[in-house]
Amino acid sequence: MQLSEYLPALRCVDARFADAAAEAVLAHGWRARVPGCPDWTLADLVWHLAEVQHFWAWVVRTRAQDPSAYVEPERHADDELLGYVIAQSAELETALVGADPAERVWTWAPRKDVAFVLRRQLQEATVHTVDVEQVLGDVRPVPTAVALDGLDEWLEVMVPGTLPDGPPEHAHPVVLHAVDADAERTLFPGTKPFPIAALTGTAGDLLLAAWRRVPLEVLTVDGDGLQAAAMIDLVRLE
Known part of the structure; x- marks a missing residue:
């Protein structure tokens, strides 16, 4: 994939995650188990993606060179989770729009730039969207370019x-x-x-x-x- 393709793809998969999570809550409730992460409930899965996106939005927005100043959010109540994950997706997307992919930021990998965050967050959201789709029973094909990347x-x-x-x-x-x-x-x-x-x-x-x-x-x-x-x-x- 080209760098210019990551953010549009992330927007699409974030929207799918939110829609599928909302459907899964109505169909199965927040206590539904997640087949791909057997120790998690649907609530755990939604909170996980929201928390991950909150962290990486902070890294990109602040151009953090280490994570020591990051303040972890408190876990939200189940009935607040859908709104919270949508908000965190929007914050991450906004932070990425305003950043040069070549800008240096902290990551846990040898590569330390915004481009790494773009790629990693697209893949994070893609796999967890499949997780929520498995709960819902409506797993859609991963786009070929995203999957190969x-x-x-x-x-x-x-x-x-x-x-x-x-x-x-x-x-x-x-x-x-x-x-x-x-x-x-x-x-x-x-x-x-x-x-x-x-x-x-x-x-x-x-x-x-x-x-x-x-x-x-x-x-x-x-x-x-x-x-x-x-x-x-x-x-x-x-």
């Missing part, structure tokens, strides 16, 4: 972030083939001469499999599916 971010940022010393000795390559993007990526390239499996599906399904939101059964697996799942599970994400 998310898969790239997972490989480029999340994998080395969780495995800073590199993959373990027993790691095997896993090929990821996104049919809708006509693109191939590889998890743990170069660790062994041959991949242990190839996983084929839409970029969205590959992204959601990487984030453990859907099982590998939604993909076409050529090779050892159990070992492919074990390779993905090496990337332990909180």
